[in-house]
Amino acid sequence: MVGRAIGSKLVALGHEVRMGSRTPDNEKAADWVSSTGAGAAASQGTFADTADFGELVINCTSGGASLQALSAAGAEHLAGKVLVDVANTLDFSQGPPPSLLVTTKESLGEQIQEAFPEARVVKTLNTVNCDVMVDPSRVPGEHDIFVSGNDDAAKATVRELLESFGWGTDRIVDLGDISTARGPELYIVLWLRLFGLFGDSQFNIEVVR
């Protein structure tokens, strides 16, 4: 769902997008490709093929499977690239609501950066529903999105991407290095409770000072 939303937005913005899966002929990926009507600009492949293809790689896999999926993508295909991590480690085994697989001491973003030291990991967008990720105007008024990462140039690239999605420059809050991803990742527990309360996911938070 998240991959579809972001992939479609990127295609609409004129990017060439490949959606990766465990197999080269994944049905959902094929369905997405044809849904775009974008011709050669939208394609599908294995995780490895897709990571090799992309100048920038976006991890939209389930958080609990992200390290495995990125291993399949291959460290050699991620090296030097901006790796945008939008995943949450939701654990539905005790739910609803789901809890998190990460502890309060380490985020998935950090785990990914540690596992793939040559990738330039930027955590962002995990704090909103995928419709809001690619169209912040779905939530009226001012509200914020967070970025965390060790590489300033990578964060600048991601900032441009977020701006192209509609996020205002002053609504993109750079929290700092990748360890700051713990904040937005743990916030998800509050998000989940608000989601339960409202019954819909078209909301976000604004940091007010």
Added chain:
Amino acid sequence: MVGRAIGSKLVALGHEVRMGSRTPDNEKAADWVSSTGAGAAASQGTFADTADFGELVINCTSGGASLQALSAAGAEHLAGKVLVDVANTLDFSQGPPPSLLVTTKESLGEQIQEAFPEARVVKTLNTVNCDVMVDPSRVPGEHDIFVSGNDDAAKATVRELLESFGWGTDRIVDLGDISTARGPELYIVLWLRLFGLFGDSQFNIEVVR
């Protein structure tokens, strides 16, 4: 600091307030009592004496010591009473910034409710600095405060208290039962990173829909 801020606000609002400590003659509590200039309306005592005295008890102890402090207060003095828990389980041993002693699976609020089943625990106010707790106008504009608890009547009492502190009725978000306290407690990790970024604690979040 939190106890002082809330105690002083309560005295200013006309309540009789006792500040509890491990000993009946704690110097900081004595200093607070004299700072209020409130005569008999402000007093100090042991945790047990204070919990016995109060119609409503507010836990402003350090989160890592709260269960111990409340045990000293005595289950028999908490039974049937509204027990407002504003504590965070900050762990400074690896800091800065501190991490949390709670896991993503259980909040301090739940631990307190479980340890004191006859108390009517309401988690609130832990998401803002103590100056903002008792005077939300310190942060301009609209922003929200959360309440979690199993007892609706207790939450209604706490809502009145929050309104008397200046929180608007529609800014008090009732998340649900005490398990929902995980959300605001884990949000603190994001709060701590924002605090690090801004360099001051006069901020809060607004939930935008």
